[in-house]
Amino acid sequence: MNISKIANLKFFFTKTKNLSKFLGYLTFFLMLGGIYWGLFVAPSDYLQGESYRIMYLHVPAAWLSLQVYMIMAFAGFISLVWKVKIMEIISIQCAPIGAYFTLIALVTGMVWGKPTWGTYWVWDARLTSELILLFLYIGIIALYSSFSDKRQAVKITSLLTIVGLVNIPIIHFSVEWWNTLHQGPSVTKFDQPSMHISMLLPLLYMFVVFNLYFVAVLIKRVQLGIYSREKKSKWMEEYLNG
Amino acid sequence: MIKTLFYKEFQNYFRNLSSIFLPLIFFFLIISIFPLLIGPDKVLLNKIVPGIVWITIIFTTLLSSNNFFKDDYNNGYLETFLTSDSSVEFILFLKIISCWLFTCFPIIIFIPLVSIFFNISMKDSFIIISTLVIGSPVLISIGIFGSALTLGLAKNSILVPIIILPFFIPILIFSASAIESVSSGTPYEMQIYILLALLVFVLPTMPYLLKYTLSLSINN
Numbered sequence: 001m002n003i004s005k006i007a008n009l010k011f012f013f014t015k016t017k018n019l020s021k022f023l024g025y026l027t028f029f030l031m032l033g034g035i036y037w038g039l040f041v042a043p044s045d046y047l048q049g050e051s052y053r054i055m056y057l058h059v060p061a062a063w064l065s066l067q068v069y070m071i072m073a074f075a076g077f078i079s080l081v082w083k084v085k086i087m088e089i090i091s092i093q094c095a096p097i098g099a100y101f102t103l104i105a106l107v108t109g110m111v112w113g114k115p116t117w118g119t120y121w122v123w124d125a126r127l128t129s130e131l132i133l134l135f136l137y138i139g140i141i142a143l144y145s146s147f148s149d150k151r152q153a154v155k156i157t158s159l160l161t162i163v164g165l166v167n168i169p170i171i172h173f174s175v176e177w178w179n180t181l182h183q184g185p186s187v188t189k190f191d192q193p194s195m196h197i198s199m200l201l202p203l204l205y206m207f208v209v210f211n212l213y214f215v216a217v218l219i220k221r222v223q224l225g226i227y228s229r230e231k232k233s234k235w236m237e238e239y240l241n242g
Numbered sequence: 243m244i245k246t247l248f249y250k251e252f253q254n255y256f257r258n259l260s261s262i263f264l265p266l267i268f269f270f271l272i273i274s275i276f277p278l279l280i281g282p283d284k285v286l287l288n289k290i291v292p293g294i295v296w297i298t299i300i301f302t303t304l305l306s307s308n309n310f311f312k313d314d315y316n317n318g319y320l321e322t323f324l325t326s327d328s329s330v331e332f333i334l335f336l337k338i339i340s341c342w343l344f345t346c347f348p349i350i351i352f353i354p355l356v357s358i359f360f361n362i363s364m365k366d367s368f369i370i371i372s373t374l375v376i377g378s379p380v381l382i383s384i385g386i387f388g389s390a391l392t393l394g395l396a397k398n399s400i401l402v403p404i405i406i407l408p409f410f411i412p413i414l415i416f417s418a419s420a421i422e423s424v425s426s427g428t429p430y431e432m433q434i435y436i437l438l439a440l441l442v443f444v445l446p447t448m449p450y451l452l453k454y455t456l457s458l459s460i461n462n
Contacts, residue, residue: 174412
């Protein structure tokens with residue numbers, strides 16, 4: 001099986017129908033398990049008590065918000081250079097999902113901040129750069145939706161996404177440098193993670209589940225994107241009519 | 243050739259003198275609205291004036307670069323020079339520079355006058371001017387990039403600021419921090435160096451990016 005066959009819109013649309021359903025159910029049950037693990041099994045924190053448990057939603061969402069952006073930029077790059085149709089759809093359909101993840105990270109962070117910092121919002125480096133990431137996502141979605149020619153729109157938004165990818169580290173560095181109150185990263189310290197393994201495992205598990213969720217939703221959205229682009233084509237009519 | 247191109251750009255701006263004066267007048271209007279909103283408190287105003295100046299510069303650059311390519315696109319000049327064999331990147335570079343010269347530069351010249359109005363010390367005024375000189379070309383070129391992205395759209399008035407403002411943030415942070423450092427007496431060289439690095443990175447790469455964006459926008 002070669003790449004061009006997978007990249008074919010018809011192939012993707014017809015073959016992934018059951019896959020997204022299966023992934024959806026799988027994610028649902030795995031997510032239930034992860035929530036049970038994180039909320040009831042994992043030990044409570046000696047400093048923050050029980051309120052730290054929102055991290056099992058907050059941290060994976062924050063990781064995913066960046067990861068989705070990278071996937072979006074990568075797909076956009078491929079669609080600009082090699083004109084792969086499926087990548088155009090994947091690139092633009094990533095944007096709303098990434099925006100949702102950013103929103104989840106922001107809201108859960110605010111909920112966590114109230115008992116811990118005593119306020120919902122502080123103008124701290126990571127919160128601010130996450131907020132700017134949300135604005136980037138919104139800008140990309142707004143730019144895409146204001147074009148009536150969607151192929152042209154994808155080209156332009158892919159370019160904006162790639163330029164944004166260059167800019168994200170600069171924004172992150174500048175904001176970090178501007179003000180830092182957020183606690184430092186406690187998972188990626190390689191020599192000695194400052195988190196106990198019994199707390200870390202559910203977190204990594206949730207990260208995997210969030211990724212599965214992302215793939216399931218992405219496939220569904222890409223199917224919708226293919227439908228709205230190809231609804232007048234012959235194969236789509238034939239497929240839908242039986 | 244450089245001379246001719248520059249001459250043409252200058253002619254464009256000088257033919258319509260209001261295009262030079264309007265940004266300047268807009269700048270003064272916004273600046274003088276702030277005391278009306280916040281109250282005539284001298285100490286407070288003195289503290290926030292650098293921020294006000296920068297906000298006004300953002301507005302001015304956004305407004306003046308919003309429909310940057312529209313006329314050239316409508317009368318076909320843009321397609322002609324994109325397909326011509328002369329260096330398109332160089333023409334775009336000249337366009338960025340002349341846009342800066344006729345919108346931001348007049349404002350920067352009048353910053354000392356603003357400093358008198360708001361009772362800002364010579365040293366602070368100097369650092370505001372230097373951050374503006376380094377930062378505003380970057381803002382202008384990013385704004386022009388935004389207008390190139392939205393060239394194919396009929397109406398794009400509010401869209402460009404939404405897309406472009408996140409990209410302004412590094413410049414704004416380092417400029418504000420340099421000004422802050424000077425007025426509190428701490429070293430500010432590092433921020434200026436970072437601003438210079440951003441300028442040196444953005445200005446030469448922007449014409450290439452613009453050329454690619456324009457070719458995407460036009461070939462629809």
